[in-house]
Amino acid sequence: xxxxxxxxxxxxxxxxxxxxxxxxxxxxxxxxxxxxxxxxxxxxxxxxxxxxxxxxxxxxxxxxxxxxxxxxxxxxxxxxxxxxxxxxxxxxxxxxxxxxxxxxxxxxxxxxxxxxxxxxxxxxxxxxxxxxxxxxxxx
Numbered sequence: 689x690x691x692x693x694x695x696x697x698x699x700x701x702x703x704x705x706x707x708x709x710x711x712x713x714x715x716x717x718x719x720x721x722x723x724x725x726x727x728x729x730x731x732x733x734x735x736x737x738x739x740x741x742x743x744x745x746x747x748x749x750x751x752x753x754x755x756x757x758x759x760x761x762x763x764x765x766x767x768x769x770x771x772x773x774x775x776x777x778x779x780x781x782x783x784x785x786x787x788x789x790x791x792x793x794x795x796x797x798x799x800x801x802x803x804x805x806x807x808x809x810x811x812x813x814x815x816x817x818x819x820x821x822x823x824x825x826x827x
Contacts, residue, residue: 690818694750697817702746705810706739712802724795728785746810749773753814762815770811771804778803 713721722729753769782796 689751689754693818693820694754697753697814698743698747698750700817701750701810701814702743704813705742705746705806708806708809709738709742712806717798717802720798721795724792724798728789728791745773745777745807746814749807749810750814753811754818757815757818762819763812766812766815767808768811769815771808773811774803774805774807775800777807 749770752773753766756769757765759765779800782791782800785791786793786796
């Protein structure tokens with residue numbers, strides 16, 4: 689495994705997903721999330737943990753991407769990989785939130801759908817970093 693590319697892919701993917709997340713959650717859908725999560729939200733989110741979680745997810749994505757890469761366009765493969773990771777990571781988690789806490793079904797489904805997009809873009813960023821130069825190594 690090319691550790692230098694993995695490091696760059698991790699950092700670029702994480703920064704991209706954090707920026708997208710801030711734009712979506714704070715500026716575009718801030719009111720929606722405040723309304724949907726009013727019963728279970730903190731007064732102020734602990735952003736240190738939110739950013740840390742995205743960095744952990746980006747690290748896992750950067751590690752896993754070259755393992756499953758079979759060739760093809762980095763945009764297509766990155767989007768497919770990232771969207772799948774968003775679906776796997778967030779849909780079950782959000783459904784658990786709905787089942788355990790007073791989170792609305794609409795809120796958790798919108799959030800899960802958003803993460804398919806956010807991690808899809810993160811996957812594209814990761815794939816593009818890996819594709820700069822030689823193809824990703826899978827061992």
